[in-house]
Every structure is written in C-alpha cells, then in structure tokens.
Amino acid sequence: MTILAYTTTPIEEIPVIRDNLRRAFKTGKSKSIAYRKQQLRALRDLITENIPRIREALAADLHRPAFDADFLEINPLLTEVKLAYDRVAKWAKPEKPAWSFNWFAMKPTIRKEPKGVVLVMSPFNYPLLLTFSPLAGAIAAGNASVMKPSELAPACSALFAELVPKYLDTEMYSIVNGAIPETTKILELQWDHIFFTGGARVARIVLAAAAKHLTPVTTELGGKSPAFIDPKCDLKITTKRLLWGKVVNAGQTCMAPDYVLVPKDFVDTFVNACVDTLKEFFPDGAEKSDSFARIVTPSHFARVKGLLDGTQGKIVFGGSTDADARFIEPTLVVGVKSDDSLIELFGPILPIIAVDSLDEAIEVVNSQDHPLALYIFSKDSAYKAKVLDNTQSGTVAANETMIHYGAEGLPFGGTGPSGSGYATGKYTFDAFTHLRCTIDNPGWVDLILGGRYPPYTVRLEPEKKLRNLSRLFPAIPRNSAAPTR
Ligand code: NAD
Numbered sequence: 204m205t206i207l208a209y210t211t212t213p214i215e216e217i218p219v220i221r222d223n224l225r226r227a228f229k230t231g232k233s234k235s236i237a238y239r240k241q242q243l244r245a246l247r248d249l250i251t252e253n254i255p256r257i258r259e260a261l262a263a264d265l266h267r268p269a270f271d272a273d274f275l276e277i278n279p280l281l282t283e284v285k286l287a288y289d290r291v292a293k294w295a296k297p298e299k300p301a302w303s304f305n306w307f308a309m310k311p312t313i314r315k316e317p318k319g320v321v322l323v324m325s326p327f328n329y330p331l332l333l334t335f336s337p338l339a340g341a342i343a344a345g346n347a348s349v350m351k352p353s354e355l356a357p358a359c360s361a362l363f364a365e366l367v368p369k370y371l372d373t374e375m376y377s378i379v380n381g382a383i384p385e386t387t388k389i390l391e392l393q394w395d396h397i398f399f400t401g402g403a404r405v406a407r408i409v410l411a412a413a414a415k416h417l418t419p420v421t422t423e424l425g426g427k428s429p430a431f432i433d434p435k436c437d438l439k440i441t442t443k444r445l446l447w448g449k450v451v452n453a454g455q456t457c458m459a460p461d462y463v464l465v466p467k468d469f470v471d472t473f474v475n476a477c478v479d480t481l482k483e484f485f486p487d488g489a490e491k492s493d494s495f496a497r498i499v500t501p502s503h504f505a506r507v508k509g510l511l512d513g514t515q516g517k518i519v520f521g522g523s524t525d526a527d528a529r530f531i532e533p534t535l536v537v538g539v540k541s542d543d544s545l546i547e548l549f550g551p552i553l554p555i556i557a558v559d560s561l562d563e564a565i566e567v568v569n570s571q572d573h574p575l576a577l578y579i580f581s582k583d584s585a586y587k588a589k590v591l592d593n594t595q596s597g598t599v600a601a602n603e604t605m606i607h608y609g610a611e612g613l614p615f616g617g618t619g620p621s622g623s624g625y626a627t628g629k630y631t632f633d634a635f636t637h638l639r640c641t642i643d644n645p646g647w648v649d650l651i652l653g654g655r656y657p658p659y660t661v662r663l664e665p666e667k668k669l670r671n672l673s674r675l676f677p678a679i680p681r682n683s684a685a686p687t688r
C-alpha cells in the first residue's frame with residue numbers, strides 16, 4: 204500500500220464543481236429515499252472496503268495507532284452511516300403538528316426537504332469521521348455536497364479524493380482539496396448550508412463569508428473543556444478515563460479535557476494517581492509506545508511547545524519533546540492559574556488548577572467562554588447537580604470523557620463560542636433539512652374565516668364568530684408569586 208500524493212483542486216474548477224452539483228440537485232434525483240439509501244450503502248462500502256488504507260493514511264498523518272483509527276473514527280462512522288440508512292425513511296417522512304381545532308381542516312404538514320447544495324468543511328484531527336459523518340447526514344437529508352477536508356491531513360485528504368468518485372455519485376458529491384486559497388474560493392460561492400468543524404479563528408472567516416449569502420452555518424468548534432475532580436471519586440477510574448481523553452490522538456481532540464480543577468489538599472494524591480496511570484498506559488515511556496500519536500505538523504508542535512514553555516506552572520511529570528518526531532510527552536503541570544498559557548492547548552499536557560472550594564472551581568469555569576465539554580468526576584450526586592446547575596457548556600459527561608459523542612440519540616454541539624447547531628444521527632440530518640410548512644385550505648373554511656375580508660364593517664357576524672372562537676381557549680393564568688428555582 205502506498206500513501207497517495209496530495210494534490211489541490213485547481214481553483215478555476217471549484218465554481219464549475221458547485222454549478223454541476225446544483226444542476227444535478229435540481230433534477231430531483233436525490234429526493235427519493237431509494238437513492239439516498241443507495242448512496243449511504245455506497246458510503247458504507249467506501250469505508251469497509253478500504254479499512255487498511257484508511258488506517259494507513261491516519262498513521263501517516265497523525266501517527267495514529269490502528270486501534271484508535273478503528274475505535275475513534277472507523278467504527279463510529281460506520282455506526283452513523285448505518286443509523287442514517289436504517290432511519291432515513293422515518294426521518295424524512297412528513298410530520299403533522301399537534302391536532303388543533305383552529306387548523307386541522309387545512310391539513311397542516313411539515314415536509315422534510317433537502318436544503319440543496321451544501322458544504323462540509325472538516326479539520327485535521329479526526330479527518331475521516333468529521334468529513335463523512337456530516338456527509339451521511341447530508342445524503343440522508345437529500346442534499347448534494349462538497350466536502351473540503353483539511354490540508355493538514357494530506358494522506359487522508361488524498362485518499363478521500365480518490366475514493367469518493369469511485370463509490371459515490373459524482374454528479375452529487377465531490378471532494379475539493381486545498382488550503383487557504385482554495386477554501387477562500389469555495390467560501391466566495393453560495394451554499395445552501397455550511398457544516399463547519401474546526402477552530403474559532405477560521406469559524407469567524409466562514410461565518411463572515413456565509414453572511415454575504417445569508418447561508419445558514421453549523422459550527423462545531425472547540426473550547427476550554429474543564430474537569431471537576433471531587434475527592435469523593437473513584438480515583439483509579441477517574442485518572443484512567445481523564446488521561447485517556449487527554450492523551451488519545453496526542454490531545455488533539457476538540458473535547459479533550461483541557462484542564463482540571465482539584466481541591467488544594469487533594470492535588471498531591473491526584474497527581475500521584477495520574478503518574479501511576481500514565482506509567483500503566485506507557486510502561487516504557489510514550490515515545491517508545493505504539494499506542495501514542497504525534498502532533499500533526501511542525502507548526503502545531505511549535506505552538507504546543509511554546510505554550511508549555513510559557514506556563515507559570517510547574518511540570519511534575521513528563522515535559523520532554525522531540526521536534527523532529529513532533530513528539531510531546533504526556534505531561535502534568537501543577538500550580539496553574541486560570542489565565543495560564545496552557546488552558547486551551549490541543550496537546551497531551553494536563554494543567555492542574557488548585558482550588559479552595561467547589562464554588563471557586565465553578566467561578567473559574569464561568570470566567571471562561573462556555574466550553575464544548577464539561578467533565579465531573581464524583582460519586583456524590585449533590586456535587587454533580589451543583590456543577591450542572593451553575594455552569595454552561597455544550598455537553599457534559601460525569602465520570603467519563605469524550606465517549607458521549609457517540610451516544611446514540613444525544614445531540615452533540617457547543618454553545619456560544621464553542622459552536623452552534625448539533626451533530627450526530629438525526630441531529631445531523633436535521634441540520635441539512637428545511638422544515639417546509641404547508642397548509643391546504645378547503646373553500647368551506649370561509650364559512651368561519653370569511654370575516655377577514657374587507658370591507659370589515661358590513662359582515663359583523665363572522666367577526667363575532669371569530670371572537671367567540673378565540674374565547675374557546677383558556678387564557679394564561681396570572682402569576683400568583685415570583686418563580687422559584
Ligand atoms: P481549522 O479551523 O484550522 O481548520 C478547519 C478547516 O478550515 C480546514 O478544512 C481548513 O482547511 C480550513 N481553513 C483553515 N484556514 C482557513 C482560512 N484562513 N480560510 C478558510 N478556511 C480555512 O481547524 P483544525 O486546526 O484543522 O482542527 C482543530 C480545531 O477543530 C480545534 O479548534 C478543535 O477544537 C476543532 N474541532 C471541533 C470539533 C467538534 O466537533 N466540535 C471536532 C474536531 C475538531
């Protein structure tokens with residue numbers, strides 16, 4: 204097997220690709236459920252018939268262990284595709300709103316319609332999952348789509364450019380490869396929805412470009428995801444799950460725990476438990492381990508190393524780096540303050556903030572942007588409830604990290620600066636679907652609604668009927684007391 208050379212799409216071809224997709228979409232062929240299922244089956248085959256090549260490309264780009272390739276990308280993607288395949292007919296079925304005396308005669312209906320030609324932009328860190336999971340939703344919803352994977356994962360992006368035309372309908376789905384110039388061209392064009400997964404800096408560029416065309420955008424971004432550590436946790440399980448979330452993919456995960464909040468008098472116990480766990484994960488050190496990834500590019504390596512060099516905290520474990528191998532050792536740093544360079548880093552470094560109380564920990568979190576994920580390690584339901592009730596975040600996991608992304612039926616998404624809109628399963632389908640409301644009003648309804656036509660003075664009787672009709676429905680009662688929580 205060989206890694207394919209990465210080539211960018213010629214800029215002048217990009218508008219032609221979009222126009223061709225628009226023409227194909229207008230034929231209406233993507234609307235039939237049979238077509239959507241056929242393309243979802245083809246997407247499944249694209250993955251299952253190329254697993255060794257996908258693993259190889261992920262290893263080339265990210266030094267990704269094969270187990271992680273399967274566990275974090277290939278398997279969750281196959282689950283997403285299967286779910287969309289199994290449920291597409293149900294999801295796409297027109298819905299009736301709740302029965303209403305006023306409206307039932309007009310047959311009010313919600314049609315689930317594709318938005319049109321959509322754009323999926325994906326990041327480097329989970330290139331397969333974050334390119335094709337949105338695509339599964341776009342196909343299920345009946346759209347045509349351009350996918351723009353990251354130039355920072357060139358082996359994967361090149362593989363996608365080869366496989367997509369081999370398996371999927373080339374009139375409807377297309378990969379465009381490239382960096383800033385190509386993406387700038389893409390963003391000049393009008394799309395019917397943009398599904399962007401990436402960082403806040405680029406999200407601002409995407410949103411500004413989308414605003415010119417009034418294009419709706421889903422933004423799946425990152426954030427400073429905290430972990431609350433209650434001494435009343437199962438410490439062994441806590442450090443295993445927390446540090447797995449921190450070191451997997453060398454910390455390059457949008458919802459990796461960014462920093463932990465630990466009571467002052469528990470820091471030493473917590474650090475010792477973390478050290479034991481890291482030694483269990485990497486008995487001969489992470490550098491020699493087949494189970495540890497690398498930082499994606501030299502410039503990202505330099506950025507993470509710069510953050511580590513700039514910390515005001517003290518390294519108590521790890522800290523070694525190798526620029527040539529883009530290796531950063533899993534590292535624990537104590538004495539970190541909430542404004543430290545390390546608070547949002549996208550690397551395998553765990554900053555530990557010591558706090559006097561749970562209230563102080565909550566204050567630290569609330570002084571930052573709303574995180575994408577928030578983690579609580581505790582066996583105490585009152586502790587968990589207090590954190591949940593007094594913070595905001597895109598998602599929450601108690602006594603776990605990250606795997607809630609795959610929990611079937613749960614929406615995944617940020618809030619505020621960590622993103623807007625939702626992903627996975629039906630939520631991705633919904634992002635690409637327009638809810639088109641329809642009514643069909645028979646003539647006899649004018650026996651009741653005829654009073655709306657001018658001149659208003661001559662037919663008082665229907666107007667009176669309308670007034671009487673509205674009285675059928677009870678008024679909202681007055682407040683008797685101020686609401687309490
Ligand atoms: P990024 O924002 O740099 O890149 C995302 C996409 O934008 C890529 O396709 C890239 O080619 C394109 N891009 C880059 N610069 C651009 C520019 N100037 N103009 C137009 N397009 C441009 O993200 P990344 O570094 O590849 O990925 C890491 C980021 O993604 C992190 O911030 C992480 O938190 C976030 N992320 C979020 C999720 C989620 O589901 N919420 C998942 C994974 C990653």
